[in-house]
Amino acid sequence: MKRHEYLRSAILAFVAAVIFLAAGVGVTIVLTPMISDGDHAMKIFLFVPLCMYAFGAFLAIVGIYGVLNDRQIENGTVIEADVTGITEFFVGSGTKDVRYNLFCEAVINGRKYRFSRKAISRELKETIKNKKVNVKINPADPRQYYIML
Numbered sequence: 001m002k003r004h005e006y007l008r009s010a011i012l013a014f015v016a017a018v019i020f021l022a023a024g025v026g027v028t029i030v031l032t033p034m035i036s037d038g039d040h041a042m043k044i045f046l047f048v049p050l051c052m053y054a055f056g057a058f059l060a061i062v063g064i065y066g067v068l069n070d071r072q073i074e075n076g077t078v079i080e081a082d083v084t085g086i087t088e089f090f091v092g093s094g095t096k097d098v099r100y101n102l103f104c105e106a107v108i109n110g111r112k113y114r115f116s117r118k119a120i121s122r123e124l125k126e127t128i129k130n131k132k133v134n135v136k137i138n139p140a141d142p143r144q145y146y147i148m149l
Contacts (some may be wrong), residue, residue, distance in 0.1 A: 003055050004083075006022045009062075009063075009066045010062075010063040010064070010065075010066030010067045011063070012063075013060070013062040013063035013145050014059070014060060014063040016056075016059045017056040017057070017058075017059035017060040017063060018056070019056075020035070020052050020053075020055050020056035020059065020084060021052070021053060021056035022056075023052050024048075024049040024050075024052030024053045025049070025054065026048045027052065028049040031045050031046070031048070031049070044089075047070050064074075067140045074136075075138060076136045076137050076146075077136070077139050077143075078134050078135070078136050078137075078139055078148070079106055079108065079134070079136075079137060080106070080132050080134060080135075081104040081105060081106035081115055081132065081133055081134075081135045081147075082104055082105060082106065082131060082132060083102065083103070083128055083131045083132065083133060084103045084104055084105055085102075085103040086100055086101070086103070086124050086128075087100065087101045087103075088101075089101070089102050097121045099118075099120060099121060099148055100119075100120045100121075100122075100123070101116065101117070101118045101119070101120070102116065102117045102120060102124055102128075102133070102147060102149075103115070103116045104116075104133055104135070104147070106135065108137070108142050113137075113142050113143065113145075115135050115145050115147055116147075116148045117147040117149070120149065122149075124149075127149060133147055133148070133149065134147075134148040135147050135148065136148055
């Protein structure tokens with residue numbers, strides 16, 4: 001999980017929520033004259049803006065959840081985890097651009113947690129000499145983490 005992954009997701013969720021809410025308002029403005037003419041068959045289309053409002057509200061809630069999770073990780077606890085593996089792969093075909101995946105694990109409160117960070121662009125074998133890395137975790141839920149390199 002990347003640092004500020006929740007914050008980026010939260011911002012995107014808020015933007016999408018605003019778009020859906022604005023679209024709902026636009027649809028309401030367009031449909032109101034048609035429905036007020038007394039055409040009962042058009043009343044079914046009132047559900048379109050209601051669905052847009054509901055989906056926009058849902059995305060806003062997802063955004064709030066993302067901001068709260070990002071803050072919990074930022075204010076989290078730093079632990080030391082054992083590196084279990086480093087894999088490398090080439091980006092694209094016929095290129096020399098190499099990326100690395102880092103895998104590590106730690107025991108927290110008697111339970112083993114595995115952490116990974118993928119698509120790292122710098123050489124890791126020189127960075128990690130003692131086979132340990134620092135991981136910032138959310139104390140309430142160690143599955144929310146950020147590997148500090």
